[in-house]
Amino acid sequence: MKTFGGPVLFLDRSDINTDEIIPAKYLTEITKEDLKPYILEDLKLSGFDPKDDKTKNARVILSRANFGCGSSREHAPWVFEVNGITAVIAESFARIFRQNMFNCGMAAIELPKADLDLIFSHSGQSDAAISINIEAQTLTMSGGGNQKTFPFELSPFDKALILAGGWVDYADQKY
Amino acid sequence: MGKTTAEKIFDAHLVNEPFPDTKVLRLDAVLCHEITTPIAIDDLIRRDKDRVFDPTKIKAVIDHVTPSKDTKTATQAKILRDWARRHGIKDFFDIGANGVCHALFPERGFIRPGYTVIMGDSHTCTHGAFGAFAAGIGTTDLEVGILKGVCAFRQPKTIKFNVTGTLPKGVYAKDVILHIIGKIGVNGATDKVMEFHGSVVDAMTMESRMTLCNMAIEAGGTSGICQPDMTTVEYLWPFIECEFASKEAALADYSQWRADADAEYDQTIEIDVATLQPTITFNYKPDQVKTISEIAGTPVDQVYIGSCTNGRLEDLRIAAQILKGRKLAPNVRGILSPATPAIFKAAAKEGLIDIFMEAGFCVTNPTCGACLGMSNGVLADGEVCASTTNRNFMGRMGKGGMVHLMSPATAAATAIEGVIADPRKYL
Known part of the structure; x- marks a missing residue:
């Protein structure tokens, strides 16, 4: 099973859409690996640069409401995956993006706004990191010598998909 | 229950x-x-x-x-x-x-x-x-x-x-x-x-x-x-x-x-539609909408009529009704993409394609193309498109481009005036 966690990329805005995550012009790539250089290319956000080390080293994305809205393109989770980001934590997700994450065996985790506010308050710390325990349904934020653990909800189906490594293997066994 | x-x-x-x-x-x-x-x-x-x-x-x-x-x-x-x-x-x-x-x-x-x-x-x-x-x-x-x-x-x-x-x-x-x-x-x-x-x-x-x-x-x-x-x-x-x-x-x-x-x-x-006006998006999210009276006069570079939202025969008829005998404003380019070959054929037979071409529109084959900035009408940085499509995300129709979503009627009126325009005066 995949491990979830590591340095955090803070994207402090709601409604980050799939065109911002991976512009449509790159949907002509045939392999997931080819998407790699184009991660979040069209996202305009103060302090964010898709080409800098913060993006390159990130393993977890933290964002706000309605993350992944727009297109059905699974290229959005894929461009994260090939860049080593296998979990997104947000206040809420667009349905298709959320399902695509679980279908790929990755984690789309919803946290209440108050918890997110607290984690966002660490966004200035260079060692900000999050580790995620899927079985226990907890995530631990660390940074600046502090550490705090938050519980999260995960539907049994979504959890099963993560543990199975995605929907194709799961469905092939069951249907 | x-x-x-x-x-x-x-x-x-x-x-x-x-x-x-x-x-x-x-x-x-x-x-x-x-x-x-x-x-x-x-x-x-x-x-x-x-x-x-x-x-x-x-x-x-x-x-x-x-x-x-x-x-x-x-x-x-x-x-x-x-x-x-x-x-x-x-x-x-x-x-x-x-x-x-x-x-x-x-x-x-x-x-x-x-x-x-x-x-x-x-x-x-x-x-x-x-x-x-x-x-x-x-x-x-x-x-x-x-x-x-x-x-x-x-x-x-x-x-x-x-x-x-x-x-x-x-x-x-x-x-x-x-x-x-x-x-x-x-x-x-x-x-x-x-x-x-x-x-x-x-x-x-x-x-x-x-x-x-x-x-x-x-x-x-x-x-x-x-x-x-x-x-x-x-x-x-x-x-x-x-x-x-x-x-x-x-x-x-x-x-x-x-x-x-x-x-x-x-x-x-x-939803009571009795007082509804032509409605148009502004900015980069589909829930950012204005009535025509709030947004009329906004300049555009391109008008696009087509897509899975509004590229059907009914849409072409409405736009053609407004465009008939009129020309595109000189600052605007117009693109029509009938959504299917059957629509294209019917539009040709009804004389709609003639009306669009007489007005100065380029008529392309059926394709999603420009709607998602793939082909057939991609915008340049800073350009604005009046479009009958469904998504106005930043860069959707081309990096740095902006999209105003609207009905085919509003798009046709906009094509004539070169700025977002009220279709009701042409009907």
Whole structure:
């Protein structure tokens, strides 16, 4: 099973859409690996640069409401995956993006706004990191010598998909 | 307790419920295009599972970039084409017969009331206009759909929209749905079905109902759904006349999918259209809308009429009515992309294509092309497009470009004036 966690990329805005995550012009790539250089290319956000080390080293994305809205393109989770980001934590997700994450065996985790506010308050710390325990349904934020653990909800189906490594293997066994 | 349309369809298609609130449904139609399907095909081959659950229930089209513009898009088209041939998928539409998926597949009679439909395309919600449950999904769901004919969904809650009043002159389904999205927001219907009711929807053509349902996803909705009625039957009649003794018999059968009078809704929203004005988006989210009186005069560089939202014959007729005998403003370029070959042909026969060309429009073949900045009308940095499409995200039609979403009538008036303009003065 995949491990979830590591340095955090803070994207402090709601409604980050799939065109911002991976512009449509790159949907002509045939392999997931080819998407790699184009991660979040069209996202305009103060302090964010898709080409800098913060993006390159990130393993977890933290964002706000309605993350992944727009297109059905699974290229959005894929461009994260090939860049080593296998979990997104947000206040809420667009349905298709959320399902695509679980279908790929990755984690789309919803946290209440108050918890997110607290984690966002660490966004200035260079060692900000999050580790995620899927079985226990907890995530631990660390940074600046502090550490705090938050519980999260995960539907049994979504959890099963993560543990199975995605929907194709799961469905092939069951249907 | 009664049921909503989606609840009836879920119950009739339930394979099992592996976990509470997770329903695996049997699929009636799996729709495919060349952008999201090739990676599913490659993965199936890699897993040594290059099979399809039922070639008659799979429909495929090359529509996003067609004719292919480069080696990559030609390769995507080839993967889909070879796969369709290999598996005997008869309903495959290639150059000459291809058109925008959500206009082409309904036009061919593939979508029926009560169906479950998936496609690796967010605007699959369009097909709910027929009283179907139709949802956009990603490539992995598509892959499983192709292989097993099933898809998993959370049991969706339903919002009922009761659309009443009389549509004023110059106000159309596009204005209604933009108004609704503006009201409930871009995630106002996330994980929910948007079920459209009321005298305004009852009076709409199937084309207008498709426009309405097409943009459900822009409010986060899983599917838009209209109630099947005689309008649905009339539209489908050429395809179903061998199945039913009469239109009344078809209506009686399809009526089983209509929501019960005592169905329970998550929410009911009343929309009175009597005072609705032409409605247009500003900025970069589909819920950022203004009335024409608030936004008229905004300059544009390009006018685009087409797409799965508003590229159907009805849309072309409305725009042509305004453009007839008039010219594009000198600062504006106009592009018309009829959504399917049948629409293109009918528009030519009716003289609509002449009107667009006389006005100075470029008429392209049916394709999604410009709508998502792939081909046939991509914007330059800083350019603005008045568009009948469905998504105004930053850079959607080209990096650095801006899109104002509007009805075909408003787009036509805008083409004449070169700035966002009120269509009502031309009607």
